[in-house]
Amino acid sequence: MTTTDTTLTFDDAIAAYDPLLGFEVHVELSTNSKMFCGCPTEFGAAPNTQVCPTCVGLPGSMPVVNRTAVESTIKIGLALNCEIASWCRFARKNYFYPDMPKDYQISQYDEPLCSDGYLDVDVVDADGNHQNVRVEIERVHMEEDTGKLLHTGGDTGRIHGADYSLVDYNRAGVPLIEIVTKPVPGTGALAPEVGRAYVQALREVVKSLGVSDVRMEQGSLRCDANISLMPKGSPVWGTRTETKNVNSFRSVERALRSEIIRQSNVLSSGGTVVQETRHFQETTGDTTSGRVKSDAEDYRYFPEPDLIPIAPEKQWVDELRAGLPEAPGLRIARLQQEWDLSDFDMQSVVNAGALELVVATIEAGADHSAARKWWLGELTRIANSQGTSLAELAITPAQVARLAELVDSGTLNDKLARKVIEGVLAGEGEPDAVIESRGLAVVSDDGPLLAAIDEAVAANPDVVGRITGGKPQAAGVIVGAVMKATRGQADAGRVRELLFEKLGVTPE
């Protein structure tokens, strides 16, 4: 391959070439059992403890289709606006590899269960304008996952050159859904953002269906990003590469950006892009060359003769359609309207991973501004400082709702509320229990307040003079002294009222 100095920047590349995108996303379904046998699918079990004759491909073993997996696939298809086949078959994809126990994968080939759908994704262009990009879905099909290989020794971390390799078949046969897009043209400079937004939106859709954990870091959502460049205005598509090992939304964006720059430099220096699999390197942000994928690779697909066709009844599909949750994109738009938020504020909620928590807090009785305030403010600060996510904090939406209620009723002020949060997170129990045990409630009895006011007034005669002399705003000094004396447990508003009453001043 031609080596080139990187002379073209991303902007140069986009000025000269049109990118064409395509995505193959694999989603591991969170069914209790595997695609074709009864073995459990839990992540992280000791190697080769979740296996049986079928998923290690022993002679004579046979597959039986997991109905829940079919149902989950239909739900994904419906949520992506696909046609659901009334009759389709599994196919065998034949190739020899030790992570594939039968040396063929049961997959679907020319008869996918779901086809011809779309997903609308929202991206923001350089001018800050929202653009809706419709990503067309070619197909959604079912297949089985492979085992996991661990290569020991050698420098490459690959099977060739390894001293020996270990294989764990726990993952072999876990239900896998492949979602393949049609080529996505016309994204220009937004291509990397479109890639990121597509995978993000797809994850939200699948998550809302409750059919997968969709955790990129655990591999339950895996994205292969395909991209090719063609000279601007050219009707002929370029040669594509397929980038794997893209393990986060940000990586999708970075990988596409890096490939656009790399390919444009290959092309502009007169070279040709090689059709190959590339691996994204998290540390450098670049892709490196992997297996060359020639068209000569022949998987000898044919209909799986050990399984009967899948023929989902129309009534079943209709029931699943009727039971679909609101599409995540539409739901966000609806909530944004209900809460009367700007795009920016709504995006903040989503980006903070707070949407479901805020919704649950509102359902538990809080109003939306209070719910947002606590989750995006104090709780986000704590989560960030602890390096964890909001969802993992040891506080529930119901507890946050109670906190908001206590602030609203004047039992707590914000400062006290933060102490209550501290107590809840420290495992001291419900907010009310923390208030009780830490003695945190606002002092609402006027007696101790009046005593503290008397003290402060006596200590600050000059301030009192200014207040009575027509500068009520100077009262802050006295209020502050009272708050200090009561260790923050006074209601500042009430202190102000009592002070003015005592001094016989009527503020504006």
Place this chain on the structure above:
Amino acid sequence: MSADGQRSLTRSTAAALAAAIVAGDVTALEVTNAHLARIDEVDPAVHAFLYIDHEGARAQAAAIDAKIAAGEPVGPLAGVPVALKDIFTQVGIPTTAGSRILEGWRPPYDSGVVDRLREAGCVILGKTNMDEFAMGSSTEHSGYGPTHNPWDLERIPGGSGGGSAAAVAAYEAPLAVGTDTGGSIRQPGAVTGTVGVKPTYGGVSRYGLIALASSLDQAGPVARTVMDAALLHAAIGGHDARDSTSIAQPVPDVVGAAHKADVRGLKIGLVRQLMGEGYQAGVSQRFDEAVEILRELGAEVVEVSCPNFEYALAAYYLILPSEASSNLARFDGMRFGLRAGDDGDANVEQVMSATRAAGFGDEVKRRIMLGTYALSSGYYDAYYGQAQKVRTLVANDFAAAFDQVDVLLSPTTPTTAFKFGEKLADPVAMYLNDIATIPVNLAGNCAMSLPIGLAPEDGLPVGLQIMAPAMADDRMYNVGSALEAALVNRWGHHLIEEAPAL
């Protein structure tokens, strides 16, 4: 027990043995011991068995006896010995499918057929020889040496299930289980003078049956009488949720049909394409006589045409290798069985390749190559795709024929048993043995072969094939049983009794 007593036990039908055991006239252990003694006596010459489970068989028999003594319920074939084709998994018992590549493999699980045999109370004597991965018509392709035909030890016992048929013909077992992908139960039945049945596809579980061609493979019974075959068929048949292609319906009443044995008013079709030219004179002669007997018994006989049967053999030899090339991929030396060439330097592909080169025989390699080619991109439509169309046409021919008649008849094989080596050098000549049996596998319906006499020119058994529609397995038992009774009546004994002493 006296030698005569043992001899009478091994000569008994399964039906008689089951009745005697449950009545307490004889113990299951005595029956098992008699058969083990017979195996030890004749199998060095016949080589029907690849593995004889002396200890396990006696333990199974003793357990049955204990149950009977305790008055506990037992299955319908309690204590009856059975020989199992070495293609079914059985926990802890070496299972090779006739291949060196699986030498020494002991499965950790029981096949569906073994489950049913255990439920029925059968005693599994051991595993029978077969052509490697069921590819062949003579057992000459076994990785462990051929089985000899008890009628003439210089001749083939048929294949792939030659071991099962020979074991039953040599009185080593009253019953055996075989598998039939293109005739592997029926053709050995025909050339050994035994009864062999390929049930309707989906009628017997394929779970734990080492797959040759998944869409064609079917397990079925081998016996010396039609009734015994029915008893075993009823025992091993029925739905198994672990096999998606298993039919979720009860087994047709094959035992009742074997009792009925009445063909009056039945319409029988002779398949024009499966008679005449290419069939040995003695085979045709015995076939015509059998048809005449059925006519005398009150059946109406007509000739029917199945024009697409002409293409069945060609289609079969595309579909079978295609599926086999994929089914046999897992024999790669990684997880079980033979591993060759793992010298510490070889990479994984080299080890896989060396293992398959060393472990597979020529016929297996030939078919894997044929199938790999037929499925290749650019050739798929012309070969595999076209063959599937022929398959539909063959099924349509059957459907049209069964609109006119209740069952179809043909000779099971074109010839009687041939000599070792006669067809080994010419694969196509070997494949032609199955010309009459293959259409049924392609269409998925059922067929039986039963002995109808000896060919005058060589004195070897001739088989007649009865074909019935899918899930009408009972029809062939009715017809077979009626014909068998008439023949026994004519001869005064079952044909198998004319076999020479070993």
